Structure formats: C-alpha cells, structure tokens
Amino acid sequence: MEPVIVSRRLPENINRIVAQFPEEVQEFFLEMISADRSKQTIANYAYDFSLFFDFLKSRNKTIYQTDPMTIKRFFRHIENGYERTVYVKLKKKDPKTGEINEEWVKRKHFRENSRSGKQRKRASLRSLFRYLVKTHVLERDPMEEYEDATLKSRSRQKVPVFLTREEALRLIEAVYSYHQKKNRKSRDWMEVRDLAIILMFLNTGMRVSELIGLNRNSIQADGDLIRVIIIGKGGKERMLKLNQSAVSALNDYLALRPEEGVPPSDREALFLNKNLQRLSRKGVSEIIKKYVAEANLPPKAANISPHKLRHTLATLLLSNGENLRVVQEILGHSSIQTTQIYTHVINSEKDDALDRLNI
Known part of the structure; x- marks a missing residue:
C-alpha cells in the first residue's frame, strides 16, 4: 500500500518517513516547508524524529505521554550510536518478462552519535515541542523541563581540521x-x-x-x-x-x-x-x-x-x-x-x- 503523501515538495523517501508520524507532527513539517527550510534540514528533522518515535513505540508511549524522564532515557539510548532506518528505491528486473520494476526497501545503517549530532537532535526536539505547545497540542514542554534538570556539558571548541x-x-x-x-x-x-x-x-x-x-x-x-x-x-x-x-x-x-x-x-x-x-x-x-x-x-x-x-x-x-x-x-x-x-x-x-x- 502506498503511503500518504504529506507534501509533494518533499523527496519520496522523506515522505515515507514523515507519513508515519502523528498528524500534529506532520503539520510541523508543513510549517517548515512553508518557511522555505532547505530539503537537507527537513530530512535531518525527519531522521531525528524517526529515531525518537521508534524509541517511544518501544516503550509503549505516545508523544502526549512524553515526560522529561522519557527524553533523558532516549538520549541515553542513542548515546553511543544508533541504527537509522532509510528508504531506498531499487530497480529489479523481472526474470520472466524482463520488465524493470521499482521497489522501495527499508535499510538500516549504524551511525556514531557525534557531538554535533547530539546537539542537532536536541535542537530538533526542542523545536518540535515548542511548536506542539504553541499550537496547544501539549500543555507543557517536556524538553524544556529536561534541559533545566540536565547538567550542561562543558563547551569544548574543537580546532577545525584542514589541509595545508x-x-x-x-x-x-x-x-x-x-x-x-x-x-x-x-x-x-x-x-x-x-x-x-x-x-x-x-x-x-x-x-x-x-x-x-x-x-x-x-x-x-x-x-x-x-x-x-x-x-x-x-x-x-x-x-x-x-x-x-x-x-x-x-x-x-x-x-x-x-x-x-x-x-x-x-x-x-x-x-x-x-x-x-x-x-x-x-x-x-x-x-x-x-x-x-x-x-x-x-x-x-x-x-x-x-x-x-x-x-x-x-x-x-x-x-x-x-x-x-x-x-x-x-x-x-x-x-x-x-x-x-x-x-x-x-x-x-x-x-x-x-x-x-x-x-
């Protein structure tokens, strides 16, 4: 069965990810599209949210049941790396007819959770929960409460690596x-x-x-x-x-x-x-x-x-x-x-x- 098309301005593989989110979260993506956010930014949000919603599903929770402790456990869960699910379109040749058919398949890739990656995921969830509070989907922002209670890591400015x-x-x-x-x-x-x-x-x-x-x-x-x-x-x-x-x-x-x-x-x-x-x-x-x-x-x-x-x-x-x-x-x-x-x-x-x- 073909997934719901959230927006024709999204690449097909990203549409397949966003279509699995709650309707209120899909609206968040439509807002980003209206604000002319880049395709890469939108894709990054989709991948980050996919990780988060997969985690909620594994804990039998919904976005409405998310509290600061759930968020804390999520970040601990992905601390040392995680599997990212992506959709890839493959072309397969029918051995009998010779016809070329296109098929979408799920692929999982293990990724390290770099310092910048951690910062981006926090920023992604921060934006989502602020939006959900602003649109009265949620009464309180669990991300805000989580960050207030979390010890801030020391800011370490790395010297950029470059070629002579x-x-x-x-x-x-x-x-x-x-x-x-x-x-x-x-x-x-x-x-x-x-x-x-x-x-x-x-x-x-x-x-x-x-x-x-x-x-x-x-x-x-x-x-x-x-x-x-x-x-x-x-x-x-x-x-x-x-x-x-x-x-x-x-x-x-x-x-x-x-x-x-x-x-x-x-x-x-x-x-x-x-x-x-x-x-x-x-x-x-x-x-x-x-x-x-x-x-x-x-x-x-x-x-x-x-x-x-x-x-x-x-x-x-x-x-x-x-x-x-x-x-x-x-x-x-x-x-x-x-x-x-x-x-x-x-x-x-x-x-x-x-x-x-x-x-």
Whole structure:
C-alpha cells in the first residue's frame, strides 16, 4: 500500500518517513516547508524524529505521554550510536518478462552519535515541542523541563581540521594519478567531474548540500568572469567568482557530461552520479575519500571530508591575511562568531612557528 503523501515538495523517501508520524507532527513539517527550510534540514528533522518515535513505540508511549524522564532515557539510548532506518528505491528486473520494476526497501545503517549530532537532535526536539505547545497540542514542554534538570556539558571548541596548501595540491594531483592507473585512452567524464568538484570546494568553500543542489544555470558568465550562484542555509543566496583552475575543470566536465539517459527530474542538475542522477551527499563523500587515500595524506589529513575542505579554504584565506568579514561572506556564515573559530587555527600555527625557532 502506498503511503500518504504529506507534501509533494518533499523527496519520496522523506515522505515515507514523515507519513508515519502523528498528524500534529506532520503539520510541523508543513510549517517548515512553508518557511522555505532547505530539503537537507527537513530530512535531518525527519531522521531525528524517526529515531525518537521508534524509541517511544518501544516503550509503549505516545508523544502526549512524553515526560522529561522519557527524553533523558532516549538520549541515553542513542548515546553511543544508533541504527537509522532509510528508504531506498531499487530497480529489479523481472526474470520472466524482463520488465524493470521499482521497489522501495527499508535499510538500516549504524551511525556514531557525534557531538554535533547530539546537539542537532536536541535542537530538533526542542523545536518540535515548542511548536506542539504553541499550537496547544501539549500543555507543557517536556524538553524544556529536561534541559533545566540536565547538567550542561562543558563547551569544548574543537580546532577545525584542514589541509595545508601543499596537501590540497596533493589532493588535486591524486585525481590525475588515480585515473592514470586506469590506462584509458581518453579522459572519463567522471574523472573531470571529480576534479571540478574538488576544485570548486577548495575555491568557494561551499557546503556539500550547496554543491549537490547546484544546477547548470547556477554557473553564470559575467563578462570574462565565471561566477557560481550558491543557495545556502535559509535560502540565502551568494555569488562567488570561480578561479581559472575551477573554470577550466568545470568546462571540461560540461563538455563530457552525459545528456542521454538522464531522468527528467535530474536534467538540470550540475553534477551527476554514475546512474545519471543528481549526485548525493554520500556520493560526494565517497569521491573525496577515494582521492584522499590516493594522495596518501598524513594522519591528521587522512580523514578529510568535504566539510573539511571548507575549513581548508577558510584557513588559507585567513593565513593570507584576508579580512574576517570577507571570509564570513564567502562561506555564507550568518554570524561572524562562526568564522572566528578559524582564527584559533591561525594562532596555533603562529605558536608552532615560534616553537620551531629552537633558540
């Protein structure tokens, strides 16, 4: 039986998750859609709530019976990791007719509960219960009472992990060396795609969600300059110039980008995966992981992710003496305090430089 469609503006896999929530919670998602929250933000809320409602079900409780102790037990339950349920559409060929059928299946993935992940889940539930109180579904906010009674963990500001300029160049070179081993007569379209992706990350510092959301018309010519229009958090738009290396790689990719066989829904997507669909966050992470391994980077840089390439641009810009406000605008940070964490990195580099004097 097909699930209820909560909103046609939600991806089909997220609709399947949200459709299982109580009607009052579905209304919360419709409010987020009306407020133009990004698809990734909505998906994150759906995954967080799915964990919470699965926990309530295992305890024979409903959202109306949730109290501070239930919330406390939920966070303890997922403290060291959890299984996330996702819906994946698979194409299966009928052995008798040869017909291709699509089938949705449930997949479970174990995930570590990182510090940022814990903070996000708290923020998600905080938003939900505030909404339920505001709309008179609940009289009291159990999340508020839970947080009042909970010991606050110490705030530890981690220094961002980033690549040095030399390591970034090694990562770029790894794209060439990886594909040279394939002994192809000509460059594969996915090779030039991967190079363009890495150079755009290092050139613009865009988020993964921003990169996979790019369409072909996101690239705009402005005289001799090529700019990319990025839709950031909260639907905020910023336009950044691409340097010559990124422009060259992007042009090479667009010249080879497949046109035939691309589904109508993905025809305008800038970056495609091997199945000719819009590239996903996971797909981008796998691309970066592959070339990080090829580059044989030192231990500190061996777990570089797409987001850490964002850290790399910010750090290199500030190391070059760029204005903090300018870096804030490039990265699309709503608060300059977020950008200021990179100044700690610069200070630590100064400390290292003084230590190396050995006088």
